[in-house]
Amino acid sequence: MILHILTVLGGVGLFLFGMVVLTDGLRALAGRALRHALARYTTTPLSGVATGAVTTAIIQSSSATTVTAVGFVGAGIITFTQALGIILGANIGTTITGWLVALIGFKLQLGLLVMPLVFLGILMRLFGTGAVRNAGWALAGFSLLFIGIETMQSGMAAFEGLVTPAAFPGDTLWGRFQLVLIGIGITIITQSSSAGIAATLVALSVGTVNFPQAAAMVIGMDVGTTFTAMLATIGGSVSMRQTAFAHVAYNLFAGTMAFCTLGYYAGFVDAWLDGGSAGNAQVAVVGFHTAMNVIGVIIVLPFIRYFGRAIVRLMPEHKAPLERGLDAGLYSEPGAASVAGLAVAQQLTDALFLLLKDQLETPRQGINRTRRLEEIERAITAAEEFVENIPPSPTDQVVSSRESNTLHILDHLRRLHHRCTQIERVDALTSDRRLNRLRAVLAHSLATYLAHAEGDRPDQYFDRLRSFMRLQRHKYREKTVMAATRKEMGEVGLLMRLDAVRWLQRVSYHAWRISYHFQASHAENGILANPPATERDEDAGKKPEIEDEDD
Numbered sequence: 354m355i356l357h358i359l360t361v362l363g364g365v366g367l368f369l370f371g372m373v374v375l376t377d378g379l380r381a382l383a384g385r386a387l388r389h390a391l392a393r394y395t396t397t398p399l400s401g402v403a404t405g406a407v408t409t410a411i412i413q414s415s416s417a418t419t420v421t422a423v424g425f426v427g428a429g430i431i432t433f434t435q436a437l438g439i440i441l442g443a444n445i446g447t448t449i450t451g452w453l454v455a456l457i458g459f460k461l462q463l464g465l466l467v468m469p470l471v472f473l474g475i476l477m478r479l480f481g482t483g484a485v486r487n488a489g490w491a492l493a494g495f496s497l498l499f500i501g502i503e504t505m506q507s508g509m510a511a512f513e514g515l516v517t518p519a520a521f522p523g524d525t526l527w528g529r530f531q532l533v534l535i536g537i538g539i540t541i542i543t544q545s546s547s548a549g550i551a552a553t554l555v556a557l558s559v560g561t562v563n564f565p566q567a568a569a570m571v572i573g574m575d576v577g578t579t580f581t582a583m584l585a586t587i588g589g590s591v592s593m594r595q596t597a598f599a600h601v602a603y604n605l606f607a608g609t610m611a612f613c614t615l616g617y618y619a620g621f622v623d624a625w626l627d628g629g630s631a632g633n634a635q636v637a638v639v640g641f642h643t644a645m646n647v648i649g650v651i652i653v654l655p656f657i658r659y660f661g662r663a664i665v666r667l668m669p670e671h672k673a674p675l676e677r678g679l680d681a682g683l684y685s686e687p688g689a690a691s692v693a694g695l696a697v698a699q700q701l702t703d704a705l706f707l708l709l710k711d712q713l714e715t716p717r718q719g720i721n722r723t724r725r726l727e728e729i730e731r732a733i734t735a736a737e738e739f740v741e742n743i744p745p746s747p748t749d750q751v752v753s754s755r756e757s758n759t760l761h762i763l764d765h766l767r768r769l770h771h772r773c774t775q776i777e778r779v780d781a782l783t784s785d786r787r788l789n790r791l792r793a794v795l796a797h798s799l800a801t802y803l804a805h806a807e808g809d810r811p812d813q814y815f816d817r818l819r820s821f822m823r824l825q826r827h828k829y830r831e832k833t834v835m836a837a838t839r840k841e842m843g844e845v846g847l848l849m850r851l852d853a854v855r856w857l858q859r860v861s862y863h864a865w866r867i868s869y870h871f872q873a874s875h876a877e878n879g880i881l882a883n884p885p886a887t888e889r890d891e892d893a894g895k896k897p898e899i900e901d902e903d904d
Contacts, residue, residue: 360508364501369548371497378491379412391421395431398657401438409446418443421689423592434661437599444646450547451639454554467496505555521566529569536573546574554635564634565619568641576608593682595668607649675700675732679739687746691755694740695874698762702867705729706799712779713796730770737763758874762867769863781853791857815865822858829854
């Protein structure tokens, strides 16, 4: 008996390990496609449901889908309402595992046939590269699922006739509630509703439980997944907690609805079960699991905006607006984390460019402007720390390139922020007619750049501006020095104006570098074929000009 119990536990372990391996392989294969799909095909809650269901069914991981959706909310790519659609769809997508088990695992008895596929998958993992390596890992995981199912069947067969439905709570309202609690407990222990459902289907196949008992346990397993999600958000951001709370609220609603209608469903399928055919009963259980989620989504979807607003009001965001996209919970999905980091850099750029434009148009410094500079500086520091701590993603060069571009942007934002604190140089721009015209040119350039939509801001615009400012700096310097030699201005006035024109040129240079790295990060391949020397003097043929932040 002990041997058979250990066999069942080993089968569950193989199934869980197969799920982990399969999910890792599929996520690596479809990671970039997943992010593109979630960002592109979630314009409405309904399209979000469809996209969430399809992507979760493909990668076999609702957590990956959910974390990516949360990252996009923080990045401002999608709204929280759209993310709710993705979360609801992910619940539907997770039911595909049950269909694989019921239609393939039991019908075809593939345990022995897939043994060579495990060997092949491991060879691909060890000796392959890129997509082949990830595909091999996914193949090995997929094969382990069926080996685990067959192992569970082998161990559970010994209990046939010994453990019967009579050993479990009866088919009463209280009995079904107890079975729901058992399902919740199984999911919390295994940390996987898929493994619990597979074990339930195995128990159903050998007659250990009957259909109503199995369906009640599945309800509990569906609800139990939310507890693991809530545990994962402890210490996480508000966005993560909002998402987990929405997940809990929806699953409790769907579970309650399924619990109340279980008796009607059991009566409806009783004739179809054909006297208790195990195969039909398993399909009926999986169909019940899918139906409870699909019907739940259909009921909730028309009210999803109100649902989202209620959750946001219950869990408001208290983090500074410029730092809200920086969610450490996204580190489990480096691609989503890098997108969020870039989005925060874009928000910081807009905020700093707007403040700089205001400074140029109304040079006098105020308390509000000083406070805003302090907020931006804190956000830059937080963004740098967030991006630097994103786990490395050596297999995804697009993610690595995006992180590199983001760090370049943040570095130039910090330098530009320092320039914005040099109020005396901004004030000096109005002391001379030529400087005043150049000040107006820079202010107009910033306004024009900000008027473009994100992702459609040409870096060539600031490239031309910094070249123009460099030329004007040389001309103005020669003219001003000549005026000083003719005693037309004092030494203090000379230095003040030279510092001011240099300030214009350096500001335009940082603006160009920021816009350039944004353009590079939005490029289709995300990798620069021939990146220019970034931190060199713009004057061709001269020695590199080292920028002194205190000049």
